[in-house]
Amino acid sequence: MTSYPPLTTFRRAAQAGEFLITAEVAPPKGCDPTHMLEMARLLKGRVHAINITDGSRAVLRMSSLVASAILRQNGIEPICQIACRDRNVIGLQADLMGAQALGIRNILALTGDPVKAGDHPTARPVFELESVRLLQLIQKLNAGFDANEKPLPDGATDLFVGAAVDPQSGSLSGLQRRFERKLAAGAQFFQSQLISDFDQLEKFMSHVAAGCNKPVLAGIFLLKSAKNAQFINRCVPGVHIPDHIIERLDRAADPLQEGVRIAAEQVKLARQICQGVHMMAVKREDLIPQILDLAGVPPL
Template sequence: MTNRFRSAVAAKEFLITAEVTPPKGGNPARMLEMAEKLKDRVHAVNVTDGSRAVLRMSSLAASVILLQHGIEPICQIACRDRNCIGLQADLMGAYALGIRNVLALTGDPVKAGDHQKAKSVFELEAVRLLKVIGQLNNGLDFNDKPLPDEPLDLFAGAAVDPQLKSWSGLQSRFERKLAAGAQFFQSQMITDFEKLDKFMTQIASISDKPILAGIFLLKSAKNAEFINRYVPGVNIPQSIIDRLAQASEPLQEGVKIAAEQVKLAQQTCHGVHLMAVKREDLIPQILDLAEVKPLDYSS
């Protein structure tokens, strides 16, 4: 299977990715049902790795299952749960099983999740993980020892938060991830497109690596208020909360808002990363409203 996402990056297409959550158990049927609906609408499907420190199936295993069904994954790899041996082992295994795209993440703190007594590892964080991926691609392990059974060829990306309060911190982190080998960036949920535009013109312009704006499907005013209360760094404007509150069908209003944001992103950056937790089936509708056509893979 060709790496369609990597090819789309090289061709400077407007990139579309979407997030799916692995199952909490051994049956991937629902994940597959949602991912199948995205097949001709996105370049790749992100598979989360213990997002919010909540237990779910391994992102590696879930990514392989998607691959077996003809859906190209971006396998998220977080540093919270594994040391450098475990991370390298999983990266080698992912590559051997056909996975080519990875997103290097530090990982959410254990206290945020459903196993609060679990031990965190965090031997590496996202920048150092990117460097390790670069070494594995060059045929060397963490200790600079050669890999006798061939190097990897992973296409590694990183996360970015253009709404970070510390502008200098945002710039430093972005530049360090670039230097460590990030080939693409997917942003956290964007609510302030002026800040995104400022980030694109003042920071991201030093690089030709694509930035995908995180677009989140808000399902109701209550959902938006919950996110404002509990998700650090997110500030959903009151005007959007009021729109959802006044709508006769809040979920459909959320779809309209997401489509409007996709159009804004088209004017600002290189793509969108769509997050529609438990309603991934609505992503095609969002893209249709934003007048984004299905992808043509016939060639």
């Protein structure tokens, strides 16, 4: 059997307090990973790890665990997203132990988007756990026990687990309670939703995340046009792209390049506020190195 020793660049950088850079890449909606690998290879040396989404927006795609394993086999460090929507506690544990066996150590624990939002709206959702209880489950596996408190015969897992956070949530007290619950459940890093209000991010960092000693990565989204920004305002709860950004995109001779400049400006802002950025450039991951260059972020 082929053995794949774990890649731990992301964990080492996080624990060393480095400014962290991750990027999101979706698995294919099919069986051919070629395009996913091409995008991931373009990001090698520019990001500490690549997030592989798990049925984002409840849309069918290749298994995040399998896609992460393909990246791992190609020497690219993945962060494997695991959502509770599609698995019961048996399936969740099975995939987490499988990740360990494949040398995949970074896990992002998510509740998952509602089934009705996706392309199989009549599918049956599971949601036996949600993100906090999934974190608690991983904490047990890392201590050498399964969900029933039975010892794992082959020893404990060694998973470096993170969680999502939304600094733009309307209720700061509710946000603080959930953030603290995720910390207590073992979250070692946090990746945020798309950030459009950096004053809110700064408030979150000073009032909620201060002193937690766990890195928070701000979500930076590449806006491709004014129409794209308006779509996000209509369809993504809790996000409001400011009018002045939409106007910039609308006036630009090349809206995509204007979006690249806006994202670079946001990376610069994030470097002053938090410990990292999580880059999201749906279908244009090839532009992420250009954004980082404009932001003055050197290769790793």
